[in-house]
Amino acid sequence: MIHGKEVFEGVEWRIRVADGSSEVLVQETGLARKAWLRIKGLISGLAFKVWMFLKRAWDMGVNDPKKLIHCIKVGLALAIVSLFYFMRPLYDGVGGNAMWAVMTVVVVFEQTVGATLYKCLNRVCGTCLAGFLAVGLHWVANRSGESFEPFVVGASVFLLASVATFSRLIPSAKSLFDYGAMIFILTFSFVAVSGYRVDKLFDKAHQRISTIIIGTSLCIIVIMIVCPIWSGQELHSLIVRNMDKLADSLDEPILPIMVSGCVTQYFNHRGVCTNSNEEADKKLQGYKCVLSSKASEESMANFARWEPSHGRFNFRHPWKQYLKIGASMRSCAYRIEALSSCINSEKQAAEFIKKHLSISCLKVSSSSSSTIRELAETVKTMKKSSTIDLLVGEMNTAVQELQNDLKSLSYLLNPSTIPENKKMKTSMEATATVPLMEIIPVVTLASILIEIAVRIEALVGAVKELAKLADFATHDDKSKQTKTKDKFVPDEKQSEGTMKAFQRV
């Protein structure tokens, strides 16, 4: 116990023991303190994480009240279905099987009406079909004698479960009755197997089906009455929102004149304008939402077809056409991605080449942007546009001008080729020849812009097809003017502004 002549630096506590030797008091408190500090750190770290999580959740709730409403609806539906337990007549009415109603509500209640209807119908159909089949099987198994019964039942469960699972893996079947197939397997196994034990099979099946119907009806009533969220409406808004984002991305990188007051990002002093730069960047990135919205569009379209007529949408609204519009928009967005990498490229073109092409490039981008905005307006108001052909024509003229400007670039490269009648015009710039490398970035940008215009024409076609299929109203100019005032920047005004901006450039 006695420490030898170890070298010990710092303060040491010694205690004199009865036998005359002295003993070191080891600093146990140091260890305990360390442990305490560590635990404290862990707890405070955890508390911080929980706090951040709660803060994020709160922000989400505030930003998206629809989600909060959904939560309250779930609670409400469950509280109502609990009445089956609390009220004696209701409880006895379903023979003590109220459990299935609760279960149905928990499992079936989804955010949108379409998804809930899909699950409700699937659950009811799957349960009924499986119930009948299982009762039939029970009858057959009963006839086959007691020793064979387990084998017949077991084999049929194996077989039907495999087949139903397989049907869930086929894409076309999956989108229609994936959930139904699962419920089919569930109910079939339940009834087929428990038929072996329970004698009052018919009573059981009847009670189960009635409780499920009670649960599903309750869900349908709650979801359709309390602030209903329709998949179709959501899909419709998503498409409109994405179109606006696409238009923003197209218009902003090239022409933020009207928006931020700085004079063009690419064609003039890129990065100089600091005013609302972050917001502008966010708008620039808008097209990325379009790139990644395929999955949500598909699931919404899938649920939307289960929805009854609501708002401006009929039962057989052409939801599939929205998917085509979405695909067309994505095809634009891919080009915008290429465009943005072109703009952010390190190699920049010579300033006066940029100047040479800027007006026509700006014109193409702004006219394609206003075409997309007009499409968004068409889809939003569900009225055929009277100006869309005009805008497409304008866009094509702008493309043609851009191509002419590209052609005239030749003269910059090789002044000797300038025809006599054009010499006056280009005399300013053509004092020196330009190396091709300084032209390439702008030329690439221009040809991607032209490509984007081509894709937008395809998008216009898709929207026109939708207008035909969904029987959009013919556009009434009066109603439009009053409508656009309150929310949308009118396209006419915008293109006027664009023209003025051009004149200023």
Add this chain to the structure above:
Amino acid sequence: MIHGKEVFEGVEWRIRVADGSSEVLVQETGLARKAWLRIKGLISGLAFKVWMFLKRAWDMGVNDPKKLIHCIKVGLALAIVSLFYFMRPLYDGVGGNAMWAVMTVVVVFEQTVGATLYKCLNRVCGTCLAGFLAVGLHWVANRSGESFEPFVVGASVFLLASVATFSRLIPSAKSLFDYGAMIFILTFSFVAVSGYRVDKLFDKAHQRISTIIIGTSLCIIVIMIVCPIWSGQELHSLIVRNMDKLADSLDEPILPIMVSGCVTQYFNHRGVCTNSNEEADKKLQGYKCVLSSKASEESMANFARWEPSHGRFNFRHPWKQYLKIGASMRSCAYRIEALSSCINSEKQAAEFIKKHLSISCLKVSSSSSSTIRELAETVKTMKKSSTIDLLVGEMNTAVQELQNDLKSLSYLLNPSTIPENKKMKTSMEATATVPLMEIIPVVTLASILIEIAVRIEALVGAVKELAKLADFATHDDKSKQTKTKDKFVPDEKQSEGTMKAFQRV
């Protein structure tokens, strides 16, 4: 009844009635026949549809035996769990609650081990947590007196269901315990509400938990023993497959020399080579799979982290890095999409300009393709590549050459600018000046190719990061040579072939 002098064309059947008049036999059979034909048409149409559906299902099963195996596994697990009904000791052991075990198997059994484990753990945890909370609530409610009990229970069900539903909507929580939250709501409502009726609450809870544990254990055993399909392995293969597709798309449009024997699709006679054109087209479109695989990558990575160590993957394999690689690949794929629209564009460049750039363009595309192939090989074998830096260097050299060729295009546009020392070289082509419009398509293609090379460098960085995180083995040349023989075209050989092809061009 007697028909007058109606003009009746065609054959008419008359029957002489007893009173001497004659009566027309109306062709009732015509109507019946029409109806019959229509029904027959309907039935045969339906039969045809069913037949096509079955055929598609059969094809799917044959092409993807994994799905068939999954179905058989589900059937097997259900047949085993049915034993709880057929065997008296087992049935009594769980107090007649075997139903919950069956239900667990149906609901929890998924295609991959990760997804099944995720659901199993979520189900067990959710059930236990909700069970404890509900029993606690029951105790509190009991103390509050009989008249208050329903209100206390109802309010707490409403509150907890809302909160748990809200947690399901938060993305970070959703990926971890979406299913668990649903089970929590389900169990809590069950136990809290039925606590109001059932006296043997503890027995019930105990039985339910034990049956759920039986069901989940059975699922885990079956899914991990019978031909297990691991999410991690699937993600790994998907990434490798997508890389190969990317490489195919890049290499084929520009350089199908080695593949189909035709001499380059774009730079020479596009569309002339008919040999295996369809297959080549399919390969060209391969990059589209990369564009749309984000959702499946994310769900696989999400499930993979639940999986224990398997094959070459540890428990904490950096699955998130695969998502980064996927994003990097998509960023390449966007550019390939732009490239393909460039290639399919109507405006084609002048032939001799094409010729001028073809060699360097082909070189860039083939070297970037072999870089991607090497990356695929690296990920596939999980061994650090010894040649990747070399390949990237080669790619960059090719890019540099392409840029030089672009520079020298200036001389074609403006022969007077050719420096004296270079006049000999280009004298062949530079007999006439070329309008810029004929150059633009090739120049755009070239700059997109250069952009692709930049993205591939980012991809190389992401794969290197993965190699570091997952501690890939250092590459052993011997083992590689034997490995590549059986499945992969060795990169060395390929680039040799490329070089030869160049010499031929």
